[in-house]
Amino acid sequence: MPERTIVPKASLPCSLPPDDKHAILRVVPMPSDANMYGDVFGGWIMSQVDIAGSILAARRANGRVATVAVNAFTFTQPVFVGDLLSFYVDIIKTGRTSITVSVEVYAERQRLQHEVVKVTEATLTYVATDTNRRSRELPPLD
Numbered sequence: 001m002p003e004r005t006i007v008p009k010a011s012l013p014c015s016l017p018p019d020d021k022h023a024i025l026r027v028v029p030m031p032s033d034a035n036m037y038g039d040v041f042g043g044w045i046m047s048q049v050d051i052a053g054s055i056l057a058a059r060r061a062n063g064r065v066a067t068v069a070v071n072a073f074t075f076t077q078p079v080f081v082g083d084l085l086s087f088y089v090d091i092i093k094t095g096r097t098s099i100t101v102s103v104e105v106y107a108e109r110q111r112l113q114h115e116v117v118k119v120t121e122a123t124l125t126y127v128a129t130d131t132n133r134r135s136r137e138l139p140p141l142d
């Protein structure tokens with residue numbers, strides 16, 4: 001397999017994916033995910049970000065979670081049909097019942113050339129919920 005080379009964009013302050021982390025989700029947008037101009041619809045990216053964030057939040061909550069807030073969301077570069085999107089998630093804060101995560105999304109474009117650019121960053125808050133959809137206390141860390 002050829003070695004992976006990342007081409008940083010000089011105009012982008014932070015275009016390199018974190019070396020030390022694994023993407024929690026990878027997905028390739030299809031033509032049906034595009035807007036009327038042919039680029040990927042922002043709402044589709046938002047739903048993928050919510051899914052990615054919820055994976056880590058549900059792990060921390062050891063069970064179901066609900067999204068209570070989208071605190072910040074920035075689309076820094078467009079996403080194109082066929083990009084390989086990688087979602088990197090970190091827990092940045094926990095409370096009694098809530099988990100706040102940051103999500104960074106990188107797009108690997110024109111995959112034969114291995115160009116990678118950061119396309120989206122977001123912060124979301126999830127609440128651990130019980131089977132009645134009421135908030136519940138987070139379990140202690142092991």
Ligand SMILES: CC(C)(COP(=O)(O)OP(=O)(O)OC[C@H]1O[C@@H](n2cnc3c(N)ncnc32)[C@H](O)[C@@H]1OP(=O)(O)O)[C@@H](O)C(=O)NCCC(=O)NCCS
Binds near residue numbers: 067
């Ligand atoms: C999630 C839900 C059960 C929480 O209800 P609740 O427990 O009565 O809400 P609270 O006001 O006590 O807040 C619970 C936690 O969320 C946090 N929270 C509430 N609103 C918040 C906001 N706008 N931003 C960040 N955190 C928020 C609170 O600070 C609290 O955190 P803590 O326990 O760690 O201190 C309820 O709001 C709900 O069902 N929301 C709909 C969820 C949903 O359907 N999401 C998908 C929609 S697309």
